[in-house]
Amino acid sequence: MTGFIIVQPQVRPFVAHIQLNRPKELNALNLQLMQELRDALRELDADEQVRVIVISGNEKAFAAGADIRQMAGLTAMDMYNIDQFATWDAIKKIKKPLIAAVSGFALGGGCELAMLCDMIVAAETAKFGQPEIKIGVMPGAGGTQRLTRAVGKALAMEMVLTGKFISAEEALKSGLINRIVPVDLYLEEAFRLAAEVAKQSPLAVKMAKESVLRAFDSTLDEGLHFERKNFYLLFASDDQKEGMNAFIEKREPVFTGK
Numbered sequence: 422m423t424g425f426i427i428v429q430p431q432v433r434p435f436v437a438h439i440q441l442n443r444p445k446e447l448n449a450l451n452l453q454l455m456q457e458l459r460d461a462l463r464e465l466d467a468d469e470q471v472r473v474i475v476i477s478g479n480e481k482a483f484a485a486g487a488d489i490r491q492m493a494g495l496t497a498m499d500m501y502n503i504d505q506f507a508t509w510d511a512i513k514k515i516k517k518p519l520i521a522a523v524s525g526f527a528l529g530g531g532c533e534l535a536m537l538c539d540m541i542v543a544a545e546t547a548k549f550g551q552p553e554i555k556i557g558v559m560p561g562a563g564g565t566q567r568l569t570r571a572v573g574k575a576l577a578m579e580m581v582l583t584g585k586f587i588s589a590e591e592a593l594k595s596g597l598i599n600r601i602v603p604v605d606l607y608l609e610e611a612f613r614l615a616a617e618v619a620k621q622s623p624l625a626v627k628m629a630k631e632s633v634l635r636a637f638d639s640t641l642d643e644g645l646h647f648e649r650k651n652f653y654l655l656f657a658s659d660d661q662k663e664g665m666n667a668f669i670e671k672r673e674p675v676f677t678g679k
């Protein structure tokens with residue numbers, strides 16, 4: 422069986438790139454593609470030469486959702502037995518920052534995958550939506566939760582209940598994405614942003630990601646407590662000494678992730 426993703430482990434120093442590659446089906450996320458994506462992410466998460474991972478599709482589509490043809494005939498018990506959530510949960514556990522580079526359609530599971538990433542760089546052609554309601558279901562991989570937290574109840578409710586798409590402009594205005602760039606630059610901009618993060622201490626970056634994400638799952642006090650523990654823990658790293666000494670010595674730090 423041919424693969425549905427293309428992996429470049431070093432597209433920039435310490436930056437990896439995974440391209441979803443089912444162009445004829447607008448990168449519809451079938452089970453095989455999701456499993457390949459999970460396996461590649463786990464491998465890159467364990468690779469010391471990788472600090473940030475960019476996930477993209479192509480110009481026409483980041484991903485137009487889960488594969489409707491593959492899902493159409495399934496029963497509830499099939500869905501239960503396939504347990505796709507295990508794959509999505511594994512992606513949620515990736516410690517290194519994930520940046521989605523989105524051009525064209527990011528719909529349904531495609532929008533949910535982009536939202537599972539930590540930052541989103543969008544081309545001006547990007548369209549985001551949760552159109553599951555139009556095929557008789559509803560979002561199943563975080564679309565009612567992450568979208569609502571990102572854009573607020575009013576817009577999330579409208580998108581989920583009507584299936585309407587929003588433009589890159591509206592996505593930026595509502596806080597769903599980080600920036601919009603011309604379509605010929607979106608991948609370059611995602612790599613540039615990734616490289617900026619990859620220059621920092623990989624330990625501090627991972628703990629900072631973990632701490633920001635904790636804000637969604639905790640009360641303020643619990644979140645502050647979690648943040649404080651990670652902050653203390655970083656004083657056990659060489660990178661903390663290197664970062665602070667480099668500042669005092671007026672030079673660039675060289676972080677090793679130790």
Ligand code: DAK
Pocket residue numbers: 445446447449450485486487488489490505506509526528529530531533552553556560561562
């Ligand atoms: N699945 C399968 N094939 C798809 C597809 C999809 N989601 N989206 C597009 N394609 C296929 C089309 O069938 C077509 O194939 P051929 O007919 O050429 O063989 C080809 O890609 C090109 O699409 P179009 O001809 O439709 O292209 P247009 O430019 O005219 O339209 C479109 C583009 C994106 C507006 C349209 O294709 C469209 O509406 N696509 C479906 C969008 C959608 O409804 N997405 C939500 C799917 S449901 C879960 C995790 C995730 C999910 C659920 C559970 N668990 C963890 C349990 C997610 C669910 C979903 O995403």
